[in-house]
Amino acid sequence: xxxxxxxxxxxxxxxxxxxxxxxxxxxxxxxxxxxxxxxxxxxxxxxxxxxxxxxxxxxxxxxxxxxxxxxxxxxxxxxxxxxxxxxxxxxxxxxxxxxxxxxxxxxxxxxxxxxxxxxxxxxxxxxxxxxxxxxxxxxxxxxxxxxxxxxxxxxxxxxxxxxxxxxxxxxxxxxxxxxxxxxxxxxxxxxxxxxxxxxxxxxxxxxxxxxxxxxxxxxxxxxxxxxxxxxxxxxxxxxxxxxxxxxxxxxxxxxxxxxxxxxxxxxxxxxxxxxxxxxxxxxxxxxxxxxxxxxxxxxxxxxxxxxxxxxxxxxxxxx
Amino acid sequence: xxxxxxxxxxxxxxxxxxxxxxxxxxxxxxxxxxxxxxxxxxxxxxxxxxxxxxxxxxxxxxxxxxxxxxxxxxxxxxxxxxxxxxxxxxxxxxxxxxxxxxxxxxxxxxxxxxxxxxxxxxxxxxxxxxxxxxxxxxxxxxxxxxxxxxxxxxxxxxxxxxxxxxxxxxxxxxxxxxxxxxxxxxxxxxxxxxxxxxxxxxxxxxxxxxxxxxxxxxxxxxxxxxxxxxxxxxxxxxxxxxxxxxxxxxxxxxxxxxxxxxxxxxxxxxxxxxxxxxxxxxxxxxxxxxxxxxxxxxxxxxxxxxxxxxxxxxxxxxx
Numbered sequence: 001x002x003x004x005x006x007x008x009x010x011x012x013x014x015x016x017x018x019x020x021x022x023x024x025x026x027x028x029x030x031x032x033x034x035x036x037x038x039x040x041x042x043x044x045x046x047x048x049x050x051x052x053x054x055x056x057x058x059x060x061x062x063x064x065x066x067x068x069x070x071x072x073x074x075x076x077x078x079x080x081x082x083x084x085x086x087x088x089x090x091x092x093x094x095x096x097x098x099x100x101x102x103x104x105x106x107x108x109x110x111x112x113x114x115x116x117x118x119x120x121x122x123x124x125x126x127x128x129x130x131x132x133x134x135x136x137x138x139x140x141x142x143x144x145x146x147x148x149x150x151x152x153x154x155x156x157x158x159x160x161x162x163x164x165x166x167x168x169x170x171x172x173x174x175x176x177x178x179x180x181x182x183x184x185x186x187x188x189x190x191x192x193x194x195x196x197x198x199x200x201x202x203x204x205x206x207x208x209x210x211x212x213x214x215x216x217x218x219x220x221x222x223x224x225x226x227x228x229x230x231x232x233x234x235x236x237x238x239x240x241x242x243x244x245x246x247x248x249x250x251x252x253x254x255x256x257x258x259x260x261x262x263x264x265x266x267x268x269x270x271x272x273x274x275x276x277x278x279x280x281x282x283x284x285x286x287x288x289x290x291x292x293x294x295x296x297x298x299x300x301x302x303x304x305x306x307x308x309x310x311x312x313x314x315x316x317x318x319x
Numbered sequence: 320x321x322x323x324x325x326x327x328x329x330x331x332x333x334x335x336x337x338x339x340x341x342x343x344x345x346x347x348x349x350x351x352x353x354x355x356x357x358x359x360x361x362x363x364x365x366x367x368x369x370x371x372x373x374x375x376x377x378x379x380x381x382x383x384x385x386x387x388x389x390x391x392x393x394x395x396x397x398x399x400x401x402x403x404x405x406x407x408x409x410x411x412x413x414x415x416x417x418x419x420x421x422x423x424x425x426x427x428x429x430x431x432x433x434x435x436x437x438x439x440x441x442x443x444x445x446x447x448x449x450x451x452x453x454x455x456x457x458x459x460x461x462x463x464x465x466x467x468x469x470x471x472x473x474x475x476x477x478x479x480x481x482x483x484x485x486x487x488x489x490x491x492x493x494x495x496x497x498x499x500x501x502x503x504x505x506x507x508x509x510x511x512x513x514x515x516x517x518x519x520x521x522x523x524x525x526x527x528x529x530x531x532x533x534x535x536x537x538x539x540x541x542x543x544x545x546x547x548x549x550x551x552x553x554x555x556x557x558x559x560x561x562x563x564x565x566x567x568x569x570x571x572x573x574x575x576x577x578x579x580x581x582x583x584x585x586x587x588x589x590x591x592x593x594x595x596x597x598x599x600x601x602x603x604x605x606x607x608x609x610x611x612x613x614x615x616x617x618x619x620x621x622x623x624x625x626x627x628x629x630x631x632x633x634x635x636x637x638x
Contacts, residue, residue: 006433009411013397013418014428026429028394030453033352037451039396043434075347077358078332079447081400092328099332109333110345114325115362117636121442126434128398130449132356134349317436 024065024204027135034135036071038062041079041128045317047090050164051179054127055097057255057319060184061206062131063105067189068202068258070137073105077130078112083122094125105184107131136193143220145200150287151267152225153260155188156181156278157233158210162252162315163241174241183256188277192260197270201261204254206319211250211296211307213259214285218294225296227285227307250298251310253318261287343384343523346454353454355390357381360447364636366409369483370498373446374416376574376638379503380525381448382424386508387521387577389456392424396449397431402441413444424503426450456512462539464519469606470586471544472579474507475500475597476552477529481571482560484637493560502575507596511579516589520580523573525638530569530615530626532578533604537613544615546604546626569617570629572637580606 025038042058052060059076066073078098082091102109139145160181167174185204192199201221203213210232218225234242234249242249262270267283274281296307344357361377371379378395385392397417401410421428458464483499486492504523511518520540522532529551537544553561553568561568581589586602593600615626 005407006410009407009414010431010433013414013421014431026394026396028429030354030393030451031352033350033354035349035352035354035451037394037396038430039398039447039449040432041398041400041434041447043400043436074349075345075356077345077356077449079358079360079398079449081360081362081445088324088328091325095328095332102332110347111357112329112333113359114329115360115445115636117362117442117445120439123436123440126400126436126445128358128360128447128449130358130396130398130447132349132354132451317434 024068027069036066036069036133036135038065039128039130040065041126042319043126043317044165044319046168047094047125049168049180050177052182053094053097054125055094056101056182058127058129059098059101059105060182060255061319062129063107064185064204066131066133067186068204070141070193070199070202071133071135072190073107073131073133073186075110075132076102076107078109079128080114081122081126082114082116083124084116084119086124105186136190137199139198141199141202143201143217146217146221146223146261146287147200148223148287148289149264150200150261151264151283152285153262153267153270153274154232154282154284155258155274156280157235158205158254158257159234159238159242159249159252161255162247162318163238163245165318166245166247166315167241170245172244174237176237178237178241181254181256185256185258188274191273192270195269195273197266198263199260202258204258206253206255208310209251209253212310214296215307215309218296222290222294224288224290224294225285226288227296227298229298229300231282231284233280233282252315255319343387346388355385355388355452355454357384358447358449359384360445361638362445362636363484363638365487366413366444368487368499369496371501372413372416373444374413375420375501377446377448378417378420378424379501379574380638381450382426383504383523385450385452386505387523389460389512389518389521390452390454391509392426392450392452392505394429394451395421395426397428398447399433400441400445401433401435402443403435403438405443424505455509456518458517460518460521462520462536465536465540465542465580465606466519467542467606467608468583469519469580470583470602471604471606472581472586472589472593473551473601473603474577474593475599476554476557477524477573477576478553478557478561478568478571480574481566481634481637482557482564485564485566485634486560489564491563493556495556497556497560500573500575504575504577507593510592511589514588514592516585517582518579521577523577525572525574527629528570528572531629533615534626534628537615541609541613543607543609543613544604545607546615546617548617548619550601550603552599552601571634574638
């Protein structure tokens with residue numbers, strides 16, 4: 001209900017025609033240059049986790065949102081809200097992570113702002129990053145480009161980010177330590193574009209995970225998505241941890257995973273390109289025409305089940 | 320000390336050569352388009368005040384930062400951090416203000432993000448806006464362009480924003496009500512550029528007010544700035560309120576005021592252009608060569624005094 005209320009409340013703020021408004025960012029022209037622009041605020045708890053921290057997350061998250069628009073990420077801004085008393089050493093670590101992540105992703109942090117709020121009026125540190133990139137995809141990337149027959153290719157194994165965070169929160173020390181998948185996705189997307197693959201839709205699997213991303217795409221594109229559950233890569237330690245933590249790997253956030261919806265005859269090339277970045281890349285399903293509104297069906301070993309939108313947020317403050 | 324520490328800590332994060340890094344934003348090229356990019360987080364208390372609210376502030380503040388780069392503001396992002404329990408009606412008011420302010424300033428809100436944090440981990444609402452604009456100034460605008468002989472032109476009377484906020488905080492009902500000067504400055508800057516005035520430096524007078532802006536410019540440009548105190552417009556009600564509240568109008572934040580440093584022979588044209596937007600525009604001083612490092616001297620009725628950088632923040636959470 002809250003989500004519906006907020007959605008209804010925010011939609012009128014945005015001036016754009018719907019086609020200009022794709023999920024992970026906005027796309028527009030300035031003086032002949034085709035640009036993408038996106039923003040995200042990061043409130044993850046804990047600030048530091050195996051495989052990253054709020055700084056790596058803030059850089060990679062915004063880099064990935066630009067990549068999902070079919071853009072080459074170039075420039076990022078940094079807005080911080082510090083709670084009075086926040087440890088300078090922690091701030092130093094986060095800042096160093098941001099610089100390192102920016103270098104790794106090939107983007108520049110070019111402008112910033114810091115605000116300090118009184119003790120008890122914040123929570124240590126919140127980080128906003130916004131990003132500007134150059135559109136490199138030659139055709140539009142959007143759920144509405146998805147066609148029956150498209151293959152769904154996943155870039156690697158899922159659920160690691162959420163498990164890494166929850167393990168720290170719950171004080172569980174899995175052996176070996178499960179690390180977040182937090183990583184920049186721009187290089188692999190740009191490789192897909194460079195190799196001429198017709199990308200119908202891209203989506204990174206953050207809040208709500210793989211299931212939510214697919215449900216949103218199926219509904220927006222009015223198609224049925226059939227997923228092959230055994231084909232969806234989840235590592236054994238992550239699967240075990242999900243059982244202990246009571247998490248469904250399909251519904252939890254990843255920070256370095258995405259899906260590409262491409263014509264069936266491009267699936268093999270998509271896979272082989274993505275495997276150069278991550279061996280776990282796999283075709284996990286396909287798109288069919290929908291009788292009514294869009295839906296996602298999961299083919300399990302035992303039969304079929306429909307995936308539904310989660311009610312509420314499974315994991316608060318995961319990013 | 321904290322400011323020095325944070326400044327020292329943040330500087331290494333930014334990849335840019337210093338010349339690419341001007342105070343209110345960053346300027347760069349993408350695919351031949353000259354762009355400006357800026358970010359600001361707004362944590363003002365109270366959220367609603369005479370003359371505006373956190374929403375108008377967030378839109379106008381970022382619009383103005385782009386204008387100060389010599390850019391035409393075009394697209395804004397919106398990142399919100401909501402504290403659990405924040406009143407939906409207040410959110411609705413803020414959102415409506417943002418949309419209205421965007422329409423007034425001629426910009427589009429194109430992408431957004433909302434995070435919710437637990438009760439006690441935020442403070443109602445924080446708003447980040449980032450903005451992208453098209454550079455329209457033909458020559459660089461920066462403190463390093465300032466030359467001895469330049470005139471300093473102020474766009475209107477000062478100190479209203481801070482007094483409006485402080486009056487609400489202190490529960491003081493001044494008659495008539497003093498309203499914030501919060502307003503978009505892009506139209507007046509674009510008019511200055513269009514009329515061919517050589518703008519050496521522009522600066523909006525936010526945190527730290529007129530004095531801090533001038534001290535920073537004097538230091539960065541290694542010049543002496545002479546201010547003529549009686550020429551600085553402060554309305555009588557605002558001057559009276561400042562006395563009651565113990566504020567120095569020179570050091571408090573404005574949200575719709577800026578200074579332009581222009582060649583002396585362009586001062587008259589600058590004034591007459593700015594007076595079409597606000598009758599209070601006035602020449603308030605001039606630039607001289609500095610013997611050593613830059614400084615700001617205030618010529619009062621009684622004599623001269625040097626303006627110093629404030630130690631600490633005079634007014635926390637004013638924007």
